[in-house]
Amino acid sequence: MKNKQVHAAVVTNQSIPIAISARHCHVNEKDFYYLFGREAALQSWKDLSQPGQFASQHVLTLKGPKGQIDKVRVLGPFRTATQIEISQTDAIKLGVTPPIRMSGDLEKSESITLIGPHGTLHKKQGLIIVQAHIHMDISDAIAFNVQDKEIVTVEICGDVRQLRLMNVVIRVSPAFVLEMHVDTDEANAAALQHYSIGKLIKME
Known part of the structure; x- marks a missing residue:
């Protein structure tokens, strides 16, 4: 039987502002x-x-x-x-x-x-x-070491709860401003307030 490769989760230092998309x-x-x-x-x-x-x-x-x-x-x-x-x-x-x-x-x-x-x-x-996604420009993509359409996990840091949201899509364009978009169900699950941040988790 082949050995399975183990992937370690790495939390990046950069914070991502989160917007609730109604x-x-x-x-x-x-x-x-x-x-x-x-x-x-x-x-x-x-x-x-x-x-x-x-x-x-x-x-x-x-x-x-x-x-x-x-x-x-x-x-x-x-x-x-x-x-x-x-x-x-x-x-x-x-x-x-x-x-x-x-x-x-x-x-x-x-x-x-x-x-x-x-x-x-x-x-x-x-x-x-x-699908939950993160807008970012090219310089942000370099800083986070991600590419357009890459799938990542984000740890949402609410005032009351913390939630890890999987299958978040990276969207890169010179026209974008750094921001993660979640819908109202996802925001309620994390008990998000008006302003919250998330931390991107890459699998390596």
């Missing part, structure tokens, strides 16, 4: 105007931490087979494909089973109905639970 919707132009009317404009209500990203003034309703969720914020700018991001708790309320995916991976994802003030739109795909 349910939201990204839209393409065609769907936006259908839902909100031709006179509507995707205007910023509040800037988000990642450069160029913002929460808009617009909200819509998600409707599933078993229930609906009102006042879901639309984020900007426009995307090439409409994408709706929810938590597992939201999925249970709606009666849907979206896959856990990275942003943009929408092929054969879950269907959902979007209700806006000017129209109702049934999307055959586009509903996902986004």
